[in-house]
Amino acid sequence: MNTVAPAPAASSALPAPASRTTAIFTCILAALAGLMFGLDIGVISGASQFIQKDFQVSDHMIEWIVSSMMLGAAIGALAASWMSAALGRKRSLILGAVLFVAGSVLCGAAWSPEALIAARFVLGLAIGIATFTAPLYLAEVAPEHIRGAMISLYQLMITIGILVAFLSDTAFSYSGNWRWMLGVIAIPGALFLIGVFFLPDSPRWLMMRGRTSEAVSVLTRLRGDEAVVHREIADIAEQLKTPQLGWHLFLENSNFRRSVGLGVLLQLMQQFTGMNVVMYYAPRIFENMGYDTHAQMWFTAIVGLTNVLATFIAIGLVDRLGRKPILYVGFVVMALGLGIVGTMMHTGISGHTQQMFTVAMLLLFIVGFAMSAGPLVWTLCSEVQPLKGRDFGIGCSTVTNWVANMIVGATFLTLLNGIGNAATFWLYAALNLVFIGFTFWLVPETRGITLEKIEQRLMQGRRLRDIGRSSKDGEDALATADGAIVEAG
Structure with missing residues (x-):
């Protein structure tokens, strides 16, 4: 051994x-x-x-x-x-x-x-x-x-x-x-x-299989510092002492079921924003705006570019502003963009100016998603799961993402043909407004708080929205700092 x-x-x-x-x-x-x-x-x-x-x-x-x-x-x-x-x-x-x-x-x-x-x-x-x-x-x-x-x-x-x-x-x-x-x-x-x-093979997986010497060899190539390698090996060994209980924990612990449910809800929210409707059917949407085939394809490429650039907004702001404020802004922007696109399709798009305005509103929707629900849902899904059930919880979230993705992809054209272009976009706009309420009532703010603290509060039975950062955290930190100053004095 x-x-x-x-x-x-x-x-x-x-x-x-x-x-x-x-x-x-x-x-x-x-x-x-x-x-x-x-x-x-x-x-x-x-x-x-x-x-x-x-x-x-x-x-x-x-x-x-x-x-x-x-x-x-x-x-x-x-x-x-x-x-x-x-x-x-x-x-x-x-x-x-x-x-x-x-x-x-x-x-x-x-x-x-x-x-x-x-x-x-x-x-x-x-x-x-x-x-x-x-x-x-x-x-x-x-x-x-x-x-x-x-x-x-x-x-x-x-x-x-x-x-x-x-x-x-x-x-x-x-x-x-x-x-x-x-x-x-x-x-x-x-x-x-x-x-x-x-x-190389993952050092953690090698240690899970009892191949510690190989794990040390891989980490030595990746880290180059013997002290760092030994410290990381010890950390992995300590982490592996905590078994993944997964399904058993889900059956036995109602608080874990709440965190898994939150992860599932977050993925449903992400998929039913309507983002993948645009990703899969963008040329069809631009066709309904009155553009020919080549214009449809070029505008679809612009959608992709906008998606890339707006992702940097989330990367730059998530640890400064927090998760919930960015989600609020994102859902509002997405609802506004899709609502206006639906209205333009309802009233009729005639002339180049109206076409470009409708395209701009669709791109506004893309920005709203890429800066918020796109990357942040995955972050939150990993942060709210307790250590002993993290693999199971994230697995449930991932499967939910794909099932919801499939539902969206398999129903969009049916919706267009059934209730019309305008009503379809209004439907997704309304869902984004509903998601603002879900974010307020259920989603915790996890910026600047340790995973251990989130887990502790979850298992204490606190409301989901209260397992993350709150104003009380700031008060507690200030009181601790004041106490330290008085003690030092």
Whole structure:
């Protein structure tokens, strides 16, 4: 049985330049899984109208083609929890990359709508595995001083992948070749597959399997400081003493059920903002505004660019302003943007000025999502789960995300055809207003408070909105500081 040597005194030194470079390269390569995710989300948007013309299928069949990927992703995410523990994070990423390449090639070669649905399902399995495994791997290999940046990089890679897919679709739209639109993403997928073979195994997973000496070797390459390596090995060993109770804790503890329920609700809120409606059906939306095919594709690319740029707003403000204020602003902006788009479609869009104004309001909606619910929901879902049930809680959130995503993708065109363009956008605008109330009554403010404190308050049975930061925290901190001054005096 392997044992862990006592950790030397903690060192504050940064890793040696060579080790720092190795660590950053490793993290960037792993974060490219987010790029694959974004490519898969974005690529179907521009291809769907050409698929519909080629196969002569209904809107309902297009909804199935779009949403089959999300069904596969939900199943992939469920399987990834077991795979990442049994096979390891690296092997799970390899399997995800293989499925991604195979699914992309099959999409490009699809001989029928049913074959395309099956190929999209395979792609979904790949994405489900990647969305669970890549952030987990990044959190376990990234040095402490860049961990937050590297995990944020994964989220940024998703938005970049969507943008690249939109640009690729725009280029191929001049020939209308949807097979190349769907198949070309196999190229970056193959490059990612090759790169994953050069990734080290996760030190935490190696220690879970009793392979401590290998974990030390990997951390030495990534950290370059013996004191830091021994301290981190000791920390991992201590963390592994806390078993993941998961399902048992869910059945036995009502407070844990509340945190899992909050994570599920947050993911439902994120998906029913209507963001993925735009991601999957942007050209159709721009067609309803009166634009021709090439203008539809270029405006879709602008949507992707706006999504990338607005994500930096969240990265820059989340630890300054807090989670809830940004969510409030985001939901208001999204409701306003979609409400105006619906109104413009109701009154009729005539003339270039009205067209551009409607596009601007849709882009305003994109900004609202990318700066708030997009990245912050994932942050909150990880922060509100107690340590003993964190894997289970985040797993429930991830599966909920994909199931809700599938529902949105499979119903949008039906809504357009059933209740009309204006009413559909008004519906999503109304949902965003409802989410403001959910945020006020149920969502805690987690900025500047430790995960241990959040867990303690949750298990004490406090209201969900009160398990995070509050004005009382500031008063307590001030009282503690005053007491220390008096005592020192």
